Amino acid sequence: MRINSILLFMLLVFIGLSCSCSWDLAERDWDASGGNITVIDCDPGSHLIQINFMDLGSNYIEVGMIIESLDSLQVNEVVLGPTENSSNFSYAVQKSSHELCVPYQVRGVAYEEDGTQFISEPSCVFNPDPSETWEQLTNLPTAGLANAVATYTDNISEGSRIFVGTGRESTDTTIIYTRKMWAYNLRTAQWSNVPDFPGQARESGVAFVAGGMLYVGLGVTGTNFHRDFFAYSLSANGTWEAGPDFPATGRSNPVTFTLNNSVYVGLGFDGSTNTADFYTFNPTGQWVAAPTFPGSARSAAFSFVIGNRAFVGGGSLGEQDFYSLDTFGNWTELNSLPFSQTAGLSSFTIDEIAYVVNGFSANSLIWKYDLETDTWTEATIPFPSRYSSVAAASKCEAVIIGGLNEDELLFNEVWQFSP
Numbered sequence: 001m002r003i004n005s006i007l008l009f010m011l012l013v014f015i016g017l018s019c020s021c022s023w024d025l026a027e028r029d030w031d032a033s034g035g036n037i038t039v040i041d042c043d044p045g046s047h048l049i050q051i052n053f054m055d056l057g058s059n060y061i062e063v064g065m066i067i068e069s070l071d072s073l074q075v076n077e078v079v080l081g082p083t084e085n086s087s088n089f090s091y092a093v094q095k096s097s098h099e100l101c102v103p104y105q106v107r108g109v110a111y112e113e114d115g116t117q118f119i120s121e122p123s124c125v126f127n128p129d130p131s132e133t134w135e136q137l138t139n140l141p142t143a144g145l146a147n148a149v150a151t152y153t154d155n156i157s158e159g160s161r162i163f164v165g166t167g168r169e170s171t172d173t174t175i176i177y178t179r180k181m182w183a184y185n186l187r188t189a190q191w192s193n194v195p196d197f198p199g200q201a202r203e204s205g206v207a208f209v210a211g212g213m214l215y216v217g218l219g220v221t222g223t224n225f226h227r228d229f230f231a232y233s234l235s236a237n238g239t240w241e242a243g244p245d246f247p248a249t250g251r252s253n254p255v256t257f258t259l260n261n262s263v264y265v266g267l268g269f270d271g272s273t274n275t276a277d278f279y280t281f282n283p284t285g286q287w288v289a290a291p292t293f294p295g296s297a298r299s300a301a302f303s304f305v306i307g308n309r310a311f312v313g314g315g316s317l318g319e320q321d322f323y324s325l326d327t328f329g330n331w332t333e334l335n336s337l338p339f340s341q342t343a344g345l346s347s348f349t350i351d352e353i354a355y356v357v358n359g360f361s362a363n364s365l366i367w368k369y370d371l372e373t374d375t376w377t378e379a380t381i382p383f384p385s386r387y388s389s390v391a392a393a394s395k396c397e398a399v400i401i402g403g404l405n406e407d408e409l410l411f412n413e414v415w416q417f418s419p
Contacts, residue, residue: 037109060110062111064108066119068104069102069103071102107123134416134417139412140402140413140414141191145164145178146203146388147203149166149207150162150390152393163182168203168388178201180197184399198242200224202219206218206265213231213232213234214238215263218252225250225270226250246265249271251299255301260308262280263280264279266290273297294323294331300343301342302314302345302346307371309326309327313342318340320339321333321336322334322335322336334374335375345357345358346400350419352371354369354371356369358388364381365379383413386411387404387405388404389403389411400415
């Protein structure tokens with residue numbers, strides 16, 4: 001489909017969350033004259049821009065935008081879609097995964113069939129907020145949720161999403177185990193329902209993404225410790241299917257992380273004892289034994305990944321030892337944690353910096369880990385203390401979801417953290 005003459009394409013873009021890609025701009029074939037593509041109404045504060053595409057003629061088959069760091073070392077190119085025959089239309093983007101974590105500019109772009117790109121002059125400079133800020137987002141569409149699972153999925157075309165569900169849900173009259181699942185679209189800032197988890201309602205399981213599928217499994221219902229997994233397709237009309245069972249005992253409060261494209265799952269309480277084993281998963285349905293955790297067996301630990309190393313620490317007994325795992329399967333003990341309330345912490349990584357927050361002791365602190373010095377610093381959080389919340393992060397921001405307090409009151413709040 002092509003643009004006929006005098007087509008005005010109005011694009012309103014509100015750019016909010018993560019991406020960092022790197023391309024060699026010197027090798028790109030483009031026309032930078034910008035004649036009939038202009039960026040106007042640039043607002044560095046709200047990250048709202050308007051891109052006008054006018055009078056492009058019939059040679060251009062698609063339009064898009066390019067997000068480029070000021071040093072040109074990071075570029076994220078987004079194809080917004082094919083042009084429409086003689087149709088004026090608008091395209092809105094909110095809270096997308098387009099933004100870079102460094103100062104950047106935006107250009108409009110049109111594409112010819114032969115690959116030639118016609119590009120506008122750059123927008124004003126957008127500067128990610130350098131201060132650590134918190135913002136309350138739209139609440140979960142339920143009265144409260146704790147001991148749930150959550151994970152982030154990157155999707156430029158439809159909006160990156162955070163999936164959250166299962167766990168302990170608050171209803172009008174009681175607290176129950178739930179099978180409900182939801183997705184929060186970071187572009188539209190809206191919640192949507194996901195088909196219910198098909199396994200038994202449960203809490204304290206894990207979730208991860210592999211091969212275009214969302215996997216949810218493990219966890220506990222009363223005294224029943226699960227080892228099953230189910231997989232949800234991340235396509236437009238996603239459905240659930242049975243996944244491969246975990247190859248060891250069922251368990252609650254395990255940890256999971258993805259290192260060098262391999263998903264690791266391990267630790268947890270299996271109903272009679274804490275565990276120290278780890279397994280890796282691949283989308284073909286294979287579970288493979290991984291190097292055993294070198295510390296004591298434990299549950300309710302935390303984990304995160306920085307670069308090519310994973311980090312695991314804490315636990316339900318207040319363990320303060322802390323370890324890293326490299327891509328060759330080697331565990332290394334690091335400096336002990338400087339805090340004693342280490343059970344059930346939520347953890348995430350943003351732009352190669354790791355954070356842990358909340359925990360079973362209803363913490364009101366967030367701890368930041370410095371990899372270069374192997375040290376931690378602390379700061380307070382702006383909301384009431386809680387535990388059993390979940391966290392998920394894009395490359396530039398994170399969200400903390402739900403939790404409960406020491407009076408067993410469940411929260412449905414969603415808080416966004418920007419470092």
